[in-house]
Amino acid sequence: MVPGRAGRPGAIGRTTRVADAAECPFCEGHESLTPPEVAAIGRAGGRADGPGWTVRVVPNKYPAFPGHEVVIHGSSHVLSLADLPDAVLDAVPAAWNDRRRAHADASYVLVAVNEGAAAGASLDHSHSQIVPFTATPPVLAQEAAAFDDGCPLCPLPAGHVVRELDGLVTFCPPWSRMPYETWIAPAAHTAQAALDPAFMRALADAVRRLRSLLGTDLAWNTVVHDAPARGAPFHWHAELLPRLTVPASVELGAGIWVNVVDPGRAAAELAEEGVS
Numbered sequence: 001m002v003p004g005r006a007g008r009p010g011a012i013g014r015t016t017r018v019a020d021a022a023e024c025p026f027c028e029g030h031e032s033l034t035p036p037e038v039a040a041i042g043r044a045g046g047r048a049d050g051p052g053w054t055v056r057v058v059p060n061k062y063p064a065f066p067g068h069e070v071v072i073h074g075s076s077h078v079l080s081l082a083d084l085p086d087a088v089l090d091a092v093p094a095a096w097n098d099r100r101r102a103h104a105d106a107s108y109v110l111v112a113v114n115e116g117a118a119a120g121a122s123l124d125h126s127h128s129q130i131v132p133f134t135a136t137p138p139v140l141a142q143e144a145a146a147f148d149d150g151c152p153l154c155p156l157p158a159g160h161v162v163r164e165l166d167g168l169v170t171f172c173p174p175w176s177r178m179p180y181e182t183w184i185a186p187a188a189h190t191a192q193a194a195l196d197p198a199f200m201r202a203l204a205d206a207v208r209r210l211r212s213l214l215g216t217d218l219a220w221n222t223v224v225h226d227a228p229a230r231g232a233p234f235h236w237h238a239e240l241l242p243r244l245t246v247p248a249s250v251e252l253g254a255g256i257w258v259n260v261v262d263p264g265r266a267a268a269e270l271a272e273e274g275v276s
Contacts, residue, residue, distance in 0.1 A: 006064045008233050018068065021077035026056075026125035028075030034058040039098055041091045050073070055091040057099060057130070065131055067103060073126035075133055080216070081126050082207040089204055092128065093195040098194075101131045106132035108140060108228050111195065116205075116219025118243040136228040146227050153235040154189050154191065155179045160267040163205060163274060166198040170206050172267040177257035180266045182206050185237035193226035193236040209273040219243040257259060 015101050025033035030081045035058050043055025053075055060068040073081065074088040083171075100109045110131040114121040121127075136144075156169050162182065163170040170184050184202050186194070193199070203222060211218050221241045227234035250256050 004101060006065060022040075024077055024123065024125050026070075026123060026127060027077050027207075028053070031056075031246065034070075037060055039095060039210065041095050042087075054088060054150050057095055060129070065133065067106070067130075067132040069099060069130040071128045071130060072101070073128065077124075077173045078126050079124045080207065080211070081113060082203065082204055083213055087113060090197045090202045092202050093098050096128070096130065096195045103130070103132040108133045108134050108137060109160070111138065111193075111224040113203075113220075113222040115221075116243065118219035119221045121219075126244060139230045140170070140225060143225060144232055144234060147233040147235070151233070151235050153185060153191055153237065156185060156187065160263055162209065162267050162270045163202070165202065168198060168202045170270075172263040172270065176261075176266070178226055178241050179259060179261035180199040180210060180242045180270065181259075181263070182210065182242075182266075182270065183237050184240070185235060189235050191227040191232065191234040192230075193224050193238075193265040195224070199238070203238065203240070205274070206270075209270045210240070210242055212223045212273045213269055 014103070015033060018121060021027055024030060029049050031037070031051070037049050037056050037058050039050065039057040040053040043052045046052045055074065056072045058070055058072065059069050071092060073084055073092055078084055078088075086216065090255070096111050100111070103109045110133065111128065112131065113128045115126070157171055157174055160171045161169060162172065164187065167187055168184055169187050172181060173183050184199065207220065210220065220243060222238055223241075224236070224238045226236035245260065247257075250258055
């Protein structure tokens with residue numbers, strides 16, 4: 001229970017948002033509107049909490065858990081990860097890795113992106129979340145148990161591939177819970193997530209395809225899942241969840257997801273969006 005998060009913009013009903021660059025606390029020149037930064041990338045000299053940065057990390061003003069942080073994607077008021085310049089796309093994973101190292105004493109560190117009001121983002125300026133946990137989150141524990149009898153992701157589902165580049169495969173899994181659910185995973189079985197520019201570009205590419213097909217106002221979430229313990233059997237992956245439908249009685253009451261778009265069709269449509 002975190003009653004303090006009720007004070008964040010749009011916490012109830014997601015109707016209040018901070019969209020105007022003139023008032024955005026994540027834009028360059030507004031550093032005083034956030035808690036003091038814990039890290040910054042790209043600032044060549046100058047003082048902390050001052051201008052000149054490419055990516056900035058600050059404590060979440062309304063943390064869900066102790067140590068909850070926000071990674072601000074660029075000093076300009078860019079609203080979608082899909083529209084970030086290459087320099088920012090390259091710097092964001094460096095910030096993610098830095099903060100995972102900073103939280104090395106945590107049992108698990110979740111890297112996640114929320115974009116759009118329907119995905120829970122209260123600020124329009126592109127950003128991501130770093131959430132450290134003192135114990136393995138239930139979803140990760142459940143996923144880790146699935147690897148006891150072998151890797152359920154090997155081989156990756158060939159008939160549902162959207163894109164393959166730099167050793168990463170973008171695909172719509174046959175077990176998709178939501179329409180156009182898209183995963184990114186390494187073709188080779190690897191337990192620990194490689195948070196690097198190649199992954200960030202794969203994620204940006206997937207978001208661009210989804211926005212091209214479904215509209216630029218698309219809201220979505222991405223979570224990165226890797227092994228909850230060093231050496232544990234796991235195949236890391238990122239889950240990209242477009243927020244097109246609302247979980248209702250069957251999903252909430254029975255835990256069964258009803259998907260209205262065949263994942264094979266979704267993969268074919270998204271793959272076509274990359275053909276120029």
